[in-house]
Each structure stands twice: as structure tokens, then as C-alpha cells.
Amino acid sequence: MNVFKKDAELLLSVVPDAYIMLRLTIDPPTEWFIEHPDDLIRYNDGKSHPCVLSASGRHEELPGMYSICSDAFRNDAAKAIKVFLDDFENMPFKDRIIGFSLCAAGTCEWYYPEANLITDLENNLYGDFSPAFRTHYTRFLKKRYGNDIENLRRAWNDPTATFEDPKIPTLADRKFISNDIGILKAMMMAESADRQVGGVELNINPQGPGYAGTFLDANTHKHVADFFNAWHEGTADTIVELAKLVKTAYPDMLVGSYYGALGCCDYFQFGTAGGTLNILDSGYVDFLGSAGTYNNREPGQYIAQREMQDSFLIRNQVYFTELDNRVHLTLPQFRAGWGLYDYHDTVVTYKRDFARVLCEDMQSWYFDFATEFMGDGSSEWMAETGFYDLIKRFSEISNYAYSLDRTKHNEIALLYDTESLHYVSQLLDGLFCDIYRTSDLGRIGAPVDYYFHNDVSRPEMPDYKLYIMINTFHLSDAEREAIKTKARKNHASLLWLYAPGFIDPDAKELMSADNITATTDIRAGIVRDTVFPLFKLTAEGEKEMIYADPAGIYGYIDRDVHSGGWPGAIFPPPNYIPLPTPHSNPGFFIDDEDAVVLGKFGIGGKTAFAKKEMDGYTTYYCAAPFLRSEILQSVAEQAGVHLFVHNDDHIVANENFVMIHAKNTGKRKVYFKKPCSPFEVFEKKYYGKDVTEIEVEMRLGDTLLFCVNGEC
Numbered sequence: 001m002n003v004f005k006k007d008a009e010l011l012l013s014v015v016p017d018a019y020i021m022l023r024l025t026i027d028p029p030t031e032w033f034i035e036h037p038d039d040l041i042r043y044n045d046g047k048s049h050p051c052v053l054s055a056s057g058r059h060e061e062l063p064g065m066y067s068i069c070s071d072a073f074r075n076d077a078a079k080a081i082k083v084f085l086d087d088f089e090n091m092p093f094k095d096r097i098i099g100f101s102l103c104a105a106g107t108c109e110w111y112y113p114e115a116n117l118i119t120d121l122e123n124n125l126y127g128d129f130s131p132a133f134r135t136h137y138t139r140f141l142k143k144r145y146g147n148d149i150e151n152l153r154r155a156w157n158d159p160t161a162t163f164e165d166p167k168i169p170t171l172a173d174r175k176f177i178s179n180d181i182g183i184l185k186a187m188m189m190a191e192s193a194d195r196q197v198g199g200v201e202l203n204i205n206p207q208g209p210g211y212a213g214t215f216l217d218a219n220t221h222k223h224v225a226d227f228f229n230a231w232h233e234g235t236a237d238t239i240v241e242l243a244k245l246v247k248t249a250y251p252d253m254l255v256g257s258y259y260g261a262l263g264c265c266d267y268f269q270f271g272t273a274g275g276t277l278n279i280l281d282s283g284y285v286d287f288l289g290s291a292g293t294y295n296n297r298e299p300g301q302y303i304a305q306r307e308m309q310d311s312f313l314i315r316n317q318v319y320f321t322e323l324d325n326r327v328h329l330t331l332p333q334f335r336a337g338w339g340l341y342d343y344h345d346t347v348v349t350y351k352r353d354f355a356r357v358l359c360e361d362m363q364s365w366y367f368d369f370a371t372e373f374m375g376d377g378s379s380e381w382m383a384e385t386g387f388y389d390l391i392k393r394f395s396e397i398s399n400y401a402y403s404l405d406r407t408k409h410n411e412i413a414l415l416y417d418t419e420s421l422h423y424v425s426q427l428l429d430g431l432f433c434d435i436y437r438t439s440d441l442g443r444i445g446a447p448v449d450y451y452f453h454n455d456v457s458r459p460e461m462p463d464y465k466l467y468i469m470i471n472t473f474h475l476s477d478a479e480r481e482a483i484k485t486k487a488r489k490n491h492a493s494l495l496w497l498y499a500p501g502f503i504d505p506d507a508k509e510l511m512s513a514d515n516i517t518a519t520t521d522i523r524a525g526i527v528r529d530t531v532f533p534l535f536k537l538t539a540e541g542e543k544e545m546i547y548a549d550p551a552g553i554y555g556y557i558d559r560d561v562h563s564g565g566w567p568g569a570i571f572p573p574p575n576y577i578p579l580p581t582p583h584s585n586p587g588f589f590i591d592d593e594d595a596v597v598l599g600k601f602g603i604g605g606k607t608a609f610a611k612k613e614m615d616g617y618t619t620y621y622c623a624a625p626f627l628r629s630e631i632l633q634s635v636a637e638q639a640g641v642h643l644f645v646h647n648d649d650h651i652v653a654n655e656n657f658v659m660i661h662a663k664n665t666g667k668r669k670v671y672f673k674k675p676c677s678p679f680e681v682f683e684k685k686y687y688g689k690d691v692t693e694i695e696v697e698m699r700l701g702d703t704l705l706f707c708v709n710g711e712c
Helices: 002-014 030-035 071-088 131-144 149-156 175-188 222-249 276-280 309-313 332-337 343-359 387-402 426-438 453-457 477-488 513-520 539-544 629-638
Strands: 020-025 051-055 058-062 097-103 254-258 287-291 318-323 363-366 412-416 448-452 466-469 493-497 524-527 535-537 587-590 596-601 607-613 618-622 650-653 657-661 666-676 691-698 703-707
Touching: 002 020, 030 058, 071 131, 071 222, 097 222, 131 222, 149 222, 175 426, 222 254, 222 276, 254 318, 276 287, 276 309, 309 318, 309 448, 318 343, 343 363, 343 387, 343 650, 343 657, 343 703, 387 703, 412 453, 448 453, 453 477, 466 477, 466 629, 477 493, 477 513, 493 513, 493 629, 513 524, 513 618, 535 539, 535 607, 539 596, 657 666
Parallel strands: 020 097, 097 254, 254 287, 287 318, 318 363, 412 448, 412 466, 466 493, 493 618
Antiparallel strands: 051 058, 524 587, 535 596, 587 607, 596 607, 607 618, 650 657, 657 703, 666 691
């Protein structure tokens, strides 16, 4: 309490009108771990294994990691919170406190620490067999299957399945999670594929019980997806339960936590990706937060937030992005990793990331890395002449922005699916959820709003001209029809990528190319093998994809995507690997004589990319996993979307502001939605009067933020 009082006094002496958000860390004390062995993660050897828990200054080895969904943990955490709330009325500066952020587990961000994950391939260990998790898993399954044992047995294709003793997936069951790694090794040594080389079997087409290539076999192994769903929702349920306690006591306070880091987590083990909608729809949580992605943070590139932030907005909830930006004064490895060589580099990246938060109508906080990442331990890492003036300018711009109508009228929506997370490999998840978002989706030339596809039936969700489906592999009949109904409202375009609806729980054949056909309205076929998903445009494709290179090769991510935080890596452990060789397993293709053929695969000559006019909407299907920004830009323009740039500079925009961050040095044109007098808010100068376009000279990494409503 004394530390808080001292810090609050200092803050309020400098910023008298400041408000404070308290972070409440609720990890158990050391003795709790010893007293609750049944509430620690337990492995197939019957034991818990030591874990290092680092959070809020704590760094100690413990007997094991507690189960975040443990009833004992929830109950004892609730008791501790009640004690705190009893004292809260007498807390100094109570009138300046506006809310609470609940913190626990790895770095206070609600994930299971790397030292105690539930799949340890090196030691042939897997979990979680703890009584605590089993209790939660039983509740989860009874809820999901209506407490009907026959429903469970049909879904799992297992006549012996029970609620009381549900199967915990074995290492063999989990093999699909990392099948990409073996595929890539085989591709790199193609001449030796299907043979033993150095004691390693090189299998370019992994097929076996429980998996088909990089997909889980949903026919026989749905219990694996259910297990991981329960693992993630257990963390979400705990957050909701504790938030409910706080919200009930203080309904006018903001209550939230970290959760949903879709780009900085192991999508299977960390337990923080799959339960966001449960939290948002609980009614007790006002905000969630996470740091931005760690890819491509240097000038000329861009980072992305890690959630579907517009699903928060339509619920009147807040998504915070933690701006843990480094500066050119930090340790050398971070200067190099973030490409920050001088003060200019720091300024342009801070402007870029501030503009992203402003235009996308999120909230943010800055995370002070002075202590940990300054080479000399100095606390003056922001003290370079002019930097505090820049932060002050951010505040002025924000205050002006909040005086305006902030309703967005963007024209592209991306739809994302959490149910699909645990049916595909970790690498494929990461490519769709993280890498693609920081390689091409921010370079379309038009702003993109991000939603969970579940929201298309909500009346609060606006209508868009183009909907992009990136990982909708698992769709029910009702979910598929809801998306099409949304598109029919204004004859929008639907763009489907790779394997949309491949897994349909309502279909006669659970995993089938026919399910993709029913989803995209374009007949699809399947190749149950590893394929190169590379294609070139046809003559018709060249005419329609006007911003594409007619000689270009498409279908994969071919930009430099890399991590600044972990040099040479783009995925969290244990999957530290560079951007992979293009591959798909299974592969898909188009076989539809009624569709307009836009692209054909290089291998086999089958159709890769096509479109078709439907009753009330236009449908595009790309059987390759990814489309570069120039293809997306061309599809967007055909859908009637306004493009602010016709190159692939990074832009964000709303009705009041337009930001452009230069990919390279040279001239470029910026096109506005309507005549305006663009005022650059940092230079404080106009770039024209009553214009619809301007030409600007920019250097790589330069950031221009225009206010289209006059001086700011």
C-alpha cells in the first residue's frame, strides 16, 4: 500500500487530473502450491514437474504450475479479492481509481508458462491429468453435449466415452500439431523423402490415425479439439468468475484482464486464444488487452493488434493494445531487431503505432521498458530532445479526435474463427492468425475491420462491401448461411481462402471438399498430399486483378516476415523456425465450369482462384492459402471499396484521419473519400485545399497522419 501511495502521489503531482487503473495480481503464494498437489498440472507419468513462475517481480521455482481452471484456485483467488475489496474503501486516492486489471500466471497475462506446458515432446510427457482439470473438463463436456452421453459418443466416434473420465489426448493424438515441421524437412530434402536419413524418417505426406496432413481428423479425433477448447475456455471461465465478483461489488468500475494474444502464444498450450467470445459475452468484463505483434516492427513495416477488435466495439467493450515499443536507446539486440538506428526511426514508428490505435478506435497504454532493456539501466530512455513533446502531441490529437463522431464506415471486414484453431497445425494457425496479418492485410490500401464470424448475425455489426474469410475451416450449416445472408444485404463480395467450411459438423461427410463447395458456391476438389500452392493469373485474371503483376506468382506469403523480439524466429517456442516454404496438405483445387477462372496452379494446371456471381452476392474462392495485397486490392476495388493508395504502403484510416506509412522511398498518391483539406497533424500544415488526391514525397518509414476535418 505504501508503494502505491508513493507512486500515486508522484503521478497526481505531475498530472492532477490523471485516473488510475489498478493491476491486481492473484497468483497463489508458495505454500499454496505445496498444499494443493491435485491442483497442479499433472503429466502421464503421474507427476507434476517444477515450474518457474515470473510475474510482478516474482521469479521462483515452484513444485508445478497451478491449473488456472482449478476450483481451489478460483475460490482462494476470490477470497483474496474480497479481502482487497474490503480495504478498497479506505484506499488513498480512491476517487482517482477507475478500474481493475486482473492478472495471473505467466508474466501476469493468464498463460501457462513455457516451463510447464502440457506437451513435452523431448521427455515424452503430456497432460493434463490433474483432478482439477478433469473436473473442469467434465463440466465443459456436459455443457457442450447437453449432458447427453450419446451425443458425446457420436461426436467422438467412441462408444466407451464418458463424462466422468474423458480421454486426455496422447502424444500420437497431438501429432498433427507439428506435422508441418516434418513436411518442411522432407521438402528440403526431396530426393530423400520417404526414406530414413540420419535416423529421421522424411515423410512429405504425413497421414495416420488422427490426422490428415496438417488437419486433425475430426471424424475420429474430435476429442482432441474438445480437449484444447476446454483448456482455453477454462482460463476464460476463471477470468469471468473473478471479474463477476469485482463487477458485482463495483458495477461502475472498469474490470478486465489480459487474454486473447492471437499472435504471441502457442495456440494449443498457452490457453489464452480460444475463449475470447465467452469473456466478451459474459457481461462482467469491460476490456481485454495484449501487446501488439512482434513481427516487422521496424520503419517501413507495420505491426497489428492481436484480437478481433471490432467485435469488442459492437459490444461497447474495449480492446487495449499494449504499446511496448522499444526505442533507439535500448540494448543493441533490440535496436537491431526493431530496426531502430536513430531518433528518427523511433519517432516514425511511434507515430505509426499511435495512428493505428487512433484510426481503429482502440485504446492503448505505453509499457516502460527502461529498467529491463536499457543498456545502462537509465530511466531516461525517452529523454531525447523532443520526444516528450511528441507524446504531448499524441494527447492533443486524441483529445481532438474524441470531440468528433468516431463512427467508422470502413468497407472491408475480416472474419475469423476460434473454433477452427484446434483442427489445424500450430504453423498453419500462426500463418493465418499472425503472419498474414502483418504481411499483407495492412497493405490493401483500405482499412480493415476485424470480427469473429459469429457476429455477422448481430444487428450492431455494420454491413461491408467485402468480407475476407481467413481461417473459417470449421463452419456449421447455420454459420455458413449467416455469412451469406449478411452479404446479400448489399450485394457484397465474399472472399474465401484455402479450406473454408472443410469441416462441417452438420454434413454427411464431416471433412470433405463438398463442404467447401457448399460454403463457397464454387465446386472444389481435394488432393490428399503435400502440394505447392503456387499459381499464376489467367488472361481473365490479369484483366480483373488490375493491381497484380501479370507475371507474378501467387498463393503464399512471400514477404520478409520476422520477429524483432526473438531474432531469427516468428513463432513462440518450441516452433522457432523461419518463414516456411510454401506448402499445403491437403491441397484443394477448383473444378467448376460455371466459375470465372482467375488463376491456375503451376503444378497440374488445376484452377486455383475463381469467382462466381450468385443471387445477391459475389463469391471468390482461392484454393491456395494466401493472396498478396495487390490481389486483395484488386478484389476490393471490384467490390466498390475506396482505396486510399494504389501501392502497398501501410495505411489505416477512419472518417476523420488517414495515416500512410511509407514502405519505400519515392513519390506516391493518396486518394481521399471526398474533397477535403488534408492537414498533417505533426507538421501542422495543409497538403491542399478541397482536394480528392495529393502526391507526396516520402522516405522509407516516414509516417504522415492527415486530419480531413481541418486543423487539429
